Amino acid sequence: MLNDRRGRIKAEADRLSDFFIDAGALPVEAASLQPAEILLDLYGEDIRARAFVTHDPFEGEQMLRPDFTVPVVQMHMNEGAEPARYTYNGPVWRKQEGGSRRASEYLQVGFELFDRANPAESDAEVFALFTEVLSPLNLRAATGDLGILMAAVSGLSTIDRRKVALKRHIWRPDRFRQLLDRYSGKSLVPETRAALLAQAATVAPDVLIENAGTHVGLRSKAEITTRLHALQEDAVAAPISTEQVDILAAILAQKGSSTAALRELREIEADLSSIGPALDRMEKRLEALAAHGVDVDQLDFEGSYGRTTLEYYDGFVFGFYAEGRSDLPVIASGGRYDALTEVLGQGRSIPAVGGVIRPELVLALKEGF
Numbered sequence: 001m002l003n004d005r006r007g008r009i010k011a012e013a014d015r016l017s018d019f020f021i022d023a024g025a026l027p028v029e030a031a032s033l034q035p036a037e038i039l040l041d042l043y044g045e046d047i048r049a050r051a052f053v054t055h056d057p058f059e060g061e062q063m064l065r066p067d068f069t070v071p072v073v074q075m076h077m078n079e080g081a082e083p084a085r086y087t088y089n090g091p092v093w094r095k096q097e098g099g100s101r102r103a104s105e106y107l108q109v110g111f112e113l114f115d116r117a118n119p120a121e122s123d124a125e126v127f128a129l130f131t132e133v134l135s136p137l138n139l140r141a142a143t144g145d146l147g148i149l150m151a152a153v154s155g156l157s158t159i160d161r162r163k164v165a166l167k168r169h170i171w172r173p174d175r176f177r178q179l180l181d182r183y184s185g186k187s188l189v190p191e192t193r194a195a196l197l198a199q200a201a202t203v204a205p206d207v208l209i210e211n212a213g214t215h216v217g218l219r220s221k222a223e224i225t226t227r228l229h230a231l232q233e234d235a236v237a238a239p240i241s242t243e244q245v246d247i248l249a250a251i252l253a254q255k256g257s258s259t260a261a262l263r264e265l266r267e268i269e270a271d272l273s274s275i276g277p278a279l280d281r282m283e284k285r286l287e288a289l290a291a292h293g294v295d296v297d298q299l300d301f302e303g304s305y306g307r308t309t310l311e312y313y314d315g316f317v318f319g320f321y322a323e324g325r326s327d328l329p330v331i332a333s334g335g336r337y338d339a340l341t342e343v344l345g346q347g348r349s350i351p352a353v354g355g356v357i358r359p360e361l362v363l364a365l366k367e368g369f
Contacts, residue, residue, distance in 0.1 A: 009107060012366075013089050013359035016109040019133045020087035025111055028086045030071035036061035039070065042343065043311055052093050052104075064093035069312065069337065069354060070344070072112050076352075077345035083115035102329065103360075110334075112354030114341070119351045120281060123316045123336060124288035126353050130320065130332055131294065134357070137365050139320040139331055143258060144305025146170065146335075147315040148265065148278045152251055155274025156244055158183060159237045171311045173304070180248065185239035247272050254303030258286055261301040285316060309333065312340040316353065322365055331365070332357040 021027060037060070039047050052064040065071065068088045076084055092108045111129060115122050131141065153166045162183050169175040250268055254261045262282055269276050286296045306317030315336030322328050334355020342349035363369075 008367075009360045009363050012363045013107045013109050016133060016357055016359055016362070017087050017089040020085075020109070020111045020129070023085070023111075023129055025085040025087035028072060028075065028088055029090065030065060030068055030075070030088065032064060032091070033059075033062040034065045034071055035059070036063045038074075038344075039063055039066070042070070042340075050095055052095065066094050067092050067356065068108060068110055069112065069356075070340070072110075072354075073337075073341055073344050073352065076112075076114055077341060077348060077350075080114065082350060083113070083117065085114075086112045107359050108356050109359055110354060110356040112352065114350050114352045116351050118288075119315075119336070119338075119353070120284035120288045122351065122353050123285045124292045124294070126334060126355055127289060127316075127318055128292035128294060130318070130334065130355055130357070134320055134332060134362070137320075137322065137331070137362065140300070140323050141318060141320050142300045142302055142305055143316065143318045144302050145278065145282055145316055146306050146313055147281065148275055149248075149251060149303070150314065151275045151278040152248055152272055155272050156240055157238075158240050162237070162240070171307055171309070173307050176307075180240070180245060183237075183240045184242065184245050244272070251275070252304045254301060256301065258282075258296045258299045258301040261303070262286065281315070306335060309335075312337040314339045318355065322361075325365070328361055328364065329358075331361045 017027065033054070033056075036051075036053055039051065047063075047066070051066045054062050054064075056062050068090070072086055072088065076086070087110060089109045090107065091105050093105050096102045096104055111126065113122050113126055127141075127143075149170060150167055153163050153170075156163060156166075162179075165179055166176060166183075169179060247268060251265070254264060262279065265275065265279055265282075269279060289299070290296050305319070306313055309317065313335035315338065317333075317335035319330045319333040321330055332355060334353070336351070336353040338349060338351050341352050
């Protein structure tokens with residue numbers, strides 16, 4: 001029985017992959033074990049909580065791939081022609097929380113599009129393909145745009161270090177909120193930090209470090225000094241205004257149809273002009289989606305959508321959900337990841353967008369499991 005179900009899941013995966021091949025995608029594969037260093041550089045140590053890590057005496061630390069996007073981007077940046085469309089079909093591995101009944105290993109079918117000619121059209125093409133292949137399931141589609149929030153943070157009237165920190169934690173909503181509270185003066189500086197800053201106001205940083213005793217830990221003295229200077233800069237910087245905090249809250253609170261959200265965001269633009277270019281991109285994308293037959297007046301948009309996914313999405317994001325099946329995770333998801341191509345392309349970049357589908361969830365909905 002188990003082998004029979006696995007066979008049906010594989011057949012469903014092959015069907016989905018064939019759909020993308022028929023849409024012009026080149027089928028590609030990726031090694032199951034990926035160098036851990038690359039993923040750690042991209043996401044930091046947080047990725048360890050989600051991935052299976054092993055150590056090879058010759059290759060060093062390795063991870064069972066948590067998804068296909070990173071190795072496919074690497075492959076394209078090393079040898080791919082432009083424009084390019086790829087599809088893949090194989091297992092990925094993700095650690096699950098204790099007590100979860102969700103599988104740690106499951107099949108993933110995906111489609112990735114690399115094309116610098118018209119990003120709005122690329123967004124629309126990918127979303128329309130996913131809508132078509134999933135249409136028999138009557139799923140709810142949700143969309144968002146992390147580029148709008150990033151642009152809003154860039155436009156804040158505060159020091160660059162704060163903007164960098166807020167952008168780094170966009171995908172960690174709780175930490176983002178804590179930082180924003182601190183930068184706006186809504187939360188107190190920790191007592192230990194306040195004591196350190198009081199000392200640093202009268203003693204040179206290098207002297208302060210020497211007086212602290214034996215140096216322990218992985219940070220060098222130079223790194224500790226740099227961190228201390230950053231804390232000092234933050235301590236004297238003016239707080240982010242209540243008005244700008246409210247603007248961020250209004251952006252994150254957007255929830256409704258895409259066209260209505262765009263109208264409301266255009267009103268917000270009057271108070272924070274930095275989001276203008278991101279809204280122009282959203283407007284072009286909605287026009288392209290409409291041209292592909294998507295009813296954008298009924299397409300859901302959420303200002304905070306995509307903030308708990310993998311951290312490489314930096315623009316348009318989407319997901320497809322089975323309403324009434326809260327026991328199932330997102331059936332398919334994806335988005336734009338332009339910045340990732342620059343990181344993995346060592347300075348070279350290309351606009352890119354893609355998404356993934358979990359075929360066992362598609363099969364579960366088809367068979368009523």
